[in-house]
Amino acid sequence: MIKSKRLGEILSNTLIYVVLSILSIIWLIPIVWLILQSFRLEIGAISTRFFPLNYTLSNYTRLFEYDTILQGKFPVWFMNTLLVATVTMVISTILVLLTSYAFSRLRFPARMPMMKLILVLGLFPGFMSMIAVYNILRLMGLTGSIIGLMFIYSGGAGFGYYISKGYFDTISKAIDEAAMIDGASRAQIFWHIILPLSKPIVIYTMITSFIGPWGDYIFARLLLGENIDQYTVATGLVWILDRANINEYFTRFAAGSVIVATPITLLFLFLQRYYVSGVTGGSVKG
Amino acid sequence: MKDELRSEPFYIWIPQSILDFIIQILKVAFEFTLSIFTSLYDFLKTTGKVIVSLAKKGYEGLIKYSRIFIKGNYKTKLSFLLMGFGAYTNGQIVKGILYQLLQVVSLGLLIFFFGPYIAKLNTLGDTLGTPVTYDPGNPNADPFGYVPAQPGDNSMIILLLSVGGIILAALLYYFYLQNLRLAEANEMTLQVGKRPIPFKEEVKQLLNERFHITVLSWPVFFSFIFTVLPLVFMILIAFTEFDRFHQPPGSLFTWVGLDNFINMFSGQNAFYSRLPRTLWAILQWSFVWAIFATFLNYFFGMILALMINKKGIKLKVLWRTVFVITIAVPQFISLLIMRNFFNEQGPFVNFLIDLGLVGPGYGPFLTKESARFWVIVINLWVGVPYTMLITSGILMNIPADLYESATIDGAGSITKFFKITLPYMLFVTGPYLVTAFIGNINNFNIIYFLTGGGPSSQQLFQAGHTDLLVTWLFRLTLFDSDYKMASTLGILIFMISSFFSLIIFSRTGGIKAEDSFQ
Numbered sequence: 001m002i003k004s005k006r007l008g009e010i011l012s013n014t015l016i017y018v019v020l021s022i023l024s025i026i027w028l029i030p031i032v033w034l035i036l037q038s039f040r041l042e043i044g045a046i047s048t049r050f051f052p053l054n055y056t057l058s059n060y061t062r063l064f065e066y067d068t069i070l071q072g073k074f075p076v077w078f079m080n081t082l083l084v085a086t087v088t089m090v091i092s093t094i095l096v097l098l099t100s101y102a103f104s105r106l107r108f109p110a111r112m113p114m115m116k117l118i119l120v121l122g123l124f125p126g127f128m129s130m131i132a133v134y135n136i137l138r139l140m141g142l143t144g145s146i147i148g149l150m151f152i153y154s155g156g157a158g159f160g161y162y163i164s165k166g167y168f169d170t171i172s173k174a175i176d177e178a179a180m181i182d183g184a185s186r187a188q189i190f191w192h193i194i195l196p197l198s199k200p201i202v203i204y205t206m207i208t209s210f211i212g213p214w215g216d217y218i219f220a221r222l223l224l225g226e227n228i229d230q231y232t233v234a235t236g237l238v239w240i241l242d243r244a245n246i247n248e249y250f251t252r253f254a255a256g257s258v259i260v261a262t263p264i265t266l267l268f269l270f271l272q273r274y275y276v277s278g279v280t281g282g283s284v285k286g
Numbered sequence: 287m288k289d290e291l292r293s294e295p296f297y298i299w300i301p302q303s304i305l306d307f308i309i310q311i312l313k314v315a316f317e318f319t320l321s322i323f324t325s326l327y328d329f330l331k332t333t334g335k336v337i338v339s340l341a342k343k344g345y346e347g348l349i350k351y352s353r354i355f356i357k358g359n360y361k362t363k364l365s366f367l368l369m370g371f372g373a374y375t376n377g378q379i380v381k382g383i384l385y386q387l388l389q390v391v392s393l394g395l396l397i398f399f400f401g402p403y404i405a406k407l408n409t410l411g412d413t414l415g416t417p418v419t420y421d422p423g424n425p426n427a428d429p430f431g432y433v434p435a436q437p438g439d440n441s442m443i444i445l446l447l448s449v450g451g452i453i454l455a456a457l458l459y460y461f462y463l464q465n466l467r468l469a470e471a472n473e474m475t476l477q478v479g480k481r482p483i484p485f486k487e488e489v490k491q492l493l494n495e496r497f498h499i500t501v502l503s504w505p506v507f508f509s510f511i512f513t514v515l516p517l518v519f520m521i522l523i524a525f526t527e528f529d530r531f532h533q534p535p536g537s538l539f540t541w542v543g544l545d546n547f548i549n550m551f552s553g554q555n556a557f558y559s560r561l562p563r564t565l566w567a568i569l570q571w572s573f574v575w576a577i578f579a580t581f582l583n584y585f586f587g588m589i590l591a592l593m594i595n596k597k598g599i600k601l602k603v604l605w606r607t608v609f610v611i612t613i614a615v616p617q618f619i620s621l622l623i624m625r626n627f628f629n630e631q632g633p634f635v636n637f638l639i640d641l642g643l644v645g646p647g648y649g650p651f652l653t654k655e656s657a658r659f660w661v662i663v664i665n666l667w668v669g670v671p672y673t674m675l676i677t678s679g680i681l682m683n684i685p686a687d688l689y690e691s692a693t694i695d696g697a698g699s700i701t702k703f704f705k706i707t708l709p710y711m712l713f714v715t716g717p718y719l720v721t722a723f724i725g726n727i728n729n730f731n732i733i734y735f736l737t738g739g740g741p742s743s744q745q746l747f748q749a750g751h752t753d754l755l756v757t758w759l760f761r762l763t764l765f766d767s768d769y770k771m772a773s774t775l776g777i778l779i780f781m782i783s784s785f786f787s788l789i790i791f792s793r794t795g796g797i798k799a800e801d802s803f804q
Contacts, residue, residue, distance in 0.1 A: 009598065012699075016593045023590065024608045027667065031615060033633070034623045046629050048636040095508065098501040106498040114502075123783040124517055125728050125756050128776030131763055132516030132523075135446060155512030158505025185490075186497035215616030218730070222764070234618050241622065250626070257619040268614035269607060279675050 034261075038254035045250040059255035069240060069249065073228055074256060077236040080146050081214055081260075084232060087150045089210040092157030096205050097198075100161040101190050104168035105176065118159050127218070134222055144227040152219050153212060163278055167201040168194060204278030207271055214264055233260045306704065314712075325788040351463070354470045365469035369462060372469020376476060380485040385465050392458040400451025407448045410526065410540045411439025440534040445526070449518050453510060523773040530767035546774040560747040561771075564758075565778075567746060571658070572754045576726040578662045579669065580719060586666060587673025588681070588711060592703075595678055606678075609671035617668070621735035624664055625651075628736075651737050654751040661752055665732050676718070677711065684710050724783045728756045755779050 033050060038059055040052035066072040102108075103115060133152060134143065142148030171194060179189050195202065213220075217234040224230050231239065237256050240249045268275065355366060365372040369389035374382025396404075406412075415438025422431035472482045483491075492500045524546055532539035549555045553562040594605045612620065628634050630649025638644045650660040688706050697705065712719075733739060739750035739757050748766050749758045755775065762772040 013596075013598050016596060016599060020593055020599075020605055024605065027609055027612055027671070030620060030623050030627055030667070031611065033627055034619070037623075046626055046631045048631055048633060050633045050637075095505045099505045102498045102501045106501070108496075108498045111498075114506075119787070120784065121513060121517060123724070123787060124780045125759060125776050127730065127756060127760050127763065128520050128773060128779075129513070129516035131769060131772075132446065132519040133512060135442060136511065136516060139443070139446070151512065155508045158502075158509050159513065185494035187493040187500070190497075190501075211614075211616075215618055217618045218734075218760075234616065238618060238622070254623070257623070261615045261619055264616065265611055265614040268610065272607070272610055275610075276675050276679070279672070279679075 034254055035258055037251055038258045040251045040254075043248050043251065045246045059251045060259070063252055063256055063259070070252075071228070073231070073236065074233075076229065077231050077233045078259070080230060081232040081234075084146050084149050084153065085210050085213040088153040088213055089206050091150070091154035092160075092209040093202070093205045095154065095157040096160055096164055096209070097195070097202065099158040100163075100165035100168055101194060103161055104165045105173075105189075105194070106186065118161075122159060130219065130222060133219075137223065143223055144225055144230060146224075146230050146232070148223050149213070149220055149230075149232070152223065153209075153216070157209070164198070164201045164205055167198055167278075171197055200274045200277040203271055203274040207267065207275055208278070211264055211268070214260060310709070321789050322785075325785075329788055347463075351466055354466055358470060359473060362466075362469040362473050365465055369465040372465070372472050373482075376469075376472040376482050378472065378482050378485060381468075381488065385461070385468075388461055389458070392454060396451055396455055396458070400447055400454065403444045403447040404451050406439060406444050408541075410441040411444050411538050414438040414538060415535060438535065439538060441526075441532075441539045442528065442534045445522060446515075446519050449522065450515055453515060453518075520769075520773045520776060523769055524777050526770055528769045529771070533767065542770075546770050550771070550774050550778070558747070558771075560745065563745065564747040564749050565775075568749055568753055568755055568758050571752070572727050575658075575662065575729075575754060576723050579665050579726040579729065580723045582662070582666060583669035583673045584677075584715075584719060584722070587670045588677045588707075590670060590674045591678035591681055592707070594674070595681060606674075609674055612667065613671050613675075617731045618735055620668070621664075621731060624667075625736050628660060628664070652741060654741060654743075657737055657741055657752050661732060661736055664736060665729075668732060677715070680711060680714055681707070683714075720786055720789065724786055727754065727782065728779070729754065730756050730760065733757045734760070755782075 036050070036052055037047070039055045039057070040047065040059070041054035041056040042052060063070070063074040064072070103111060137143050137148040137151065140148075142151065175193055175197075176189055179193055184192070213232060215234060216232075217238055220232050220235045221238070224232075224235055228236065228239065233256065237253050237260070240246075240256075241253050355363060358365075361372050361375045368386065370382035370385025372382075373379075373385060376382075416433075416436045418435045419433045420431055421427055421433050424433045427433050475482050525541055525543060526539050527542045527545075528539045531537070549558045549561060550565060551562055553559045590609070593599065594602055599605075626632055628650045630647070630652060635644070635648055635650070638648070639646060649656075651657045684707065688710075689702060692702050692706060733752055733754055734757055737750065737752045739753035739761065741752075742750040746753075748761050748768070753761070756779065759772050759775045759779070762768045762775065
């Protein structure tokens with residue numbers, strides 16, 4: 001009996017290892033291919049081969065050199081994105097945490113109506129208001145610059161309160177009450193009690209808001225127009241692909257993508273457990 | 287007993303559990319249909335209730351404030367004219383001045399800045415600007431005979447600033463009522479012989495009892511400018527003729543009532559004759575896509591999570607990391623790479639040709655059916671790691687004794703999956719699934735970067751065979767500048783999304799029960 005059970009266990013585990021290995025390969029193929037393309041010597045947008053014929057580092061080095069299309073802008077784009085991402089991260093983390101704290105901990109007449117309103121507004125597709133946002137920023141003279149972009153990314157941040165509110169809800173209210181008896185104000189409770197207890201969700205909010213600007217193409221492209229000095233990496237990299245010379249630039253796009261994706265992926269992997277806690281925390285309560 | 291169960295041939299439980307599964311699905315489908323009607327009913331009921339309660343509140347407010355006016359002393363009475371009067375004459379100097387400033391500044395803005403725009407809201411402007419012209423006979427001409435350019439109306443700015451002005455007016459109205467209540471409260475406090483709260487105390491309150499005001503004012507301010515205002519503006523656009531033929535500053539646009547909605551559904555207008563057909567085709571595909579994308583991702587993500595988290599499987603962190611990497615890579619990168627990888631001359635097709643599975647000339651994104659199939663498959667690559675993360679946390683929370691008792695009863699792992707895991711997961715993550723479904727109807731990145739909506743079709747109006755409602759909206763906006771139709775479509779998407787959300791909230795109690803979790 002026991003032996004056969006063991007055998008079945010081993011068999012099923014082996015099967016799982018095989019399946020997991022195959023799936024891992026499938027999931028890594030596009031990423032490995034991206035890395036291989038970034039070292040490809042042959043030019044051309046499309047390569048029929050998985051492995052390049054010849055390898056080179058020039059795709060990377062040429063990203064930082066001056067040529068007629070790139071104009072040496074890649075480092076500029078990188079710094080722009082870093083700046084936008086950092087500012088966005090600070091502003092939206094503050095806005096999100098404050099909003100979720102208010103909805104989770106404080107009781108005031110407008111609480112329910114506000115939460116319902118946010119829910120309803122969230123059901124409109126985000127692209128719908130794109131043109132209006134563009135025009136508002138144009139009236140403020142902020143189109144074509146990354147400052148406008150910072151406004152777009154962090155402006156509606158309070159609406160993303162849901163996940164961190166869910167986290168704050170799990171912290172026992174008895175702690176607040178005890179602190180209030182000791183004479184702490186709500187502001188002090190937030191800074192000295194709730195925030196230190198919510199490290200995972202603070203980090204989750206920071207990662208997601210920091211990573212957002214690295215991946216957003218649509219809003220950045222719309223807002224920045226043809227002003228390539230202010231481009232972010234996403235707009236810049238897609239822009240060199242959109243050109244008639246995609247054939248020459250595809251491998252450089254791949255190299256640029258690797259440069260962009262590497263730090264983000266590393267950041268992600270280091271902070272993985274916070275990210276996981278955020279994602280799972282937000283979904284259980286629905 | 288145990289041995290008896292074990293001696294049953296293995297195939298007995300297969301049909302049984304599959305049958306159960308099908309019955310479960312039918313049951314869910316039935317309840318779902320039923321809940322559509324109940325939520326429609328709820329929706330109508332709630333709307334009615336809201337209207338009645340608003341009317342009631344308005345009436346009560348009218349009585350309340352007229353009573354304040356009649357019974358109040360001269361300070362309170364003057365507060366109806368000068369905001370903050372009941373504060374600065376009753377010892378709350380700073381607060382009173384702030385109210386007064388608010389009144390002066392907002393009224394000034396409303397009258398001198400927003401006023402001219404709001405005045406033109408009914409027509410959205412009537413005079414076009416003129417460029418510099420040469421006309422020596424014109425009385426306005428300069429000594430060289432050139433008439434300077436005349437700024438005209440810009441319908442879009444009129445609409446945008448009118449909406450902004452109306453929002454500001456609503457805010458002012460709110461603070462005006464606050465000011466009246468404050469004046470009355472101060473009068474009462476003084477009558478009892480106490481002093482109104484000094485300003486210092488009030489600032490302290492902002493960090494304690496009224497911390498929510500401090501905390502929420504910034505998010506509210508930002509969301510009003512970047513979310514509420516644009517949204518209201520775009521909703522209004524659906525009732526105008528704003529498109530590339532009526533684009534300011536070159537030309538004006540005006541209100542057209544429900545014409546856009548009528549065109550969307552009837553196609554009577556020759557220019558929009560293909561519109562109803564396109565809407566229908568895209569709606570169908572959006573639903574098919576959302577169903578497949580949601581449930582396949584969920585199902586495979588859960589199976590992946592089960593495999594990784596199974597007892598006895600080693601290197602769990604490594605397996606999870608492999609899949610998490612794909613979440614970390616920005617989507618525009620991974621999807622553009624995929625587009626080239628799956629190109630008709632790319633390595634994937636080449637590989638298939640080498641295997642002899644397809645002939646040359648095959649491309650995954652070239653025909654309607656194939657493009658749709660591959661978009662769904664590639665979406666698995668994008669979505670499964672994410673659902674794997676979500677489900678693994680919940681899977682670990684399933685009470686272990688459920689499985690133990692099932693094992694004692696002799697259930698196999700497949701039976702356990704269908705009888706315990708799946709029902710439990712569906713129960714816990716039901717709301718998440720509907721949210722994910724709505725998210726998938728609005729899933730922009732995958733379609734935009736992989737196919738761009740293609741393969742394109744002459745049968746459809748400004749759309750391709752893989753376009754979803756939201757990518758179609760994007761196309762209408764950016765490539766076609768058909769803002770009015772894009773906004774109309776946006777309102778339709780909103781109606782679809784809110785319909786599904788209503789179903790979740792009527793089923794789960796939604797945010798009504800939110801407090802009970804704490």
